[in-house]
Amino acid sequence: MPEEQLVKVNIDGIPVEVAAGTTILNAARQIGGDIVPPAMCYYSKLSGSGGKCRTCLVKVSKGSEKDPRPMPKLVASCRTTVMDGMEVQNITSAEVIEARKGIVEMLLLNHPLDCPICDQAGECSLQDLGYEHGAAKTRYEFERRQFERIDIGDKIQLHMTRCILCYRCVFVADQITDHRIHGILNRGDHSEISTYIHQAVDNDFSGNVIDVCPVGALTDKTFRFKNRVWFTKPVEAHRDCDKCCGKVTLWYKGEDVLRVTGRKDVYGEVEEFICNTCRFDQKKTVDWIIEGPRKVANTSVISSNHYDSLKPLPVIKKNLALQEANKEQLERYTRL
């Protein structure tokens, strides 16, 4: 087998060697941590995804060893491949941070701030971005796009008002299900996700559109308004399934399984897609072989009260008030 060609790239001052043809975003993911650009439309398991939302913009301050000129504009890191000797700036560039603020403002032009009643709250990429980069006030004065909620399948509801047109659900339908009946209709600010015929989405893997949606536009009707995700406990489980891998996360409240999802990685992407039978029809503990609690990053709101072990941030060591607050958290955890 021919040896894989590696190229050297430097992202925010951190060097990494990756296979030729890797995108800047995936090179950054190989380093991990804060320097990884956010991605609202790219999804590593869906080919052709990315290039729509611009949240992953970075600055290429050196093009390559052969041609060190910087790229004239910020580039979408999910669509730009690395070159040998390339130097990239993400969080070390004020220009990138400023541009990202603008992108978040644009994404929020038509996105309602209904997080208090949205099922996606607590695991919404746009909510996280809003906290990190959002402005306290909007400058937008015009009427926002509003849509009626529709059922695009018997267990999937589409709330188009929240959609950011990332196309992920369309790629899922195209690549994971046997036939696609929904897509994006019209162009520009008239674009909308639609099926034309309500309740039309009914194939075995259609539920995956819920998992890939980065916002609360596609929701699981069997879980809608049942609970806030941070009051539920994620548990890993599997079953023998003849349609999919059968590896899922069960979200418990007390003894009840409120919802079933695919297992998501640190970037919020499912590790493997699951079928609708596992997702919607197997909601009893006896249906599953329980593996144990799902590890949740302790920066996530879902982890509140579910810490594996308490790892105080360095700042806590110096701050008595934070130490006190942390003690309470620990006691609460032990009580659960």
Ligand code: SF4
């Ligand atoms: S419904 Fe969700 S997944 Fe589909 S395009 Fe809109 S935001 Fe993306």
Ligand code: FES
């Ligand atoms: S993640 Fe790169 S453009 Fe959306």
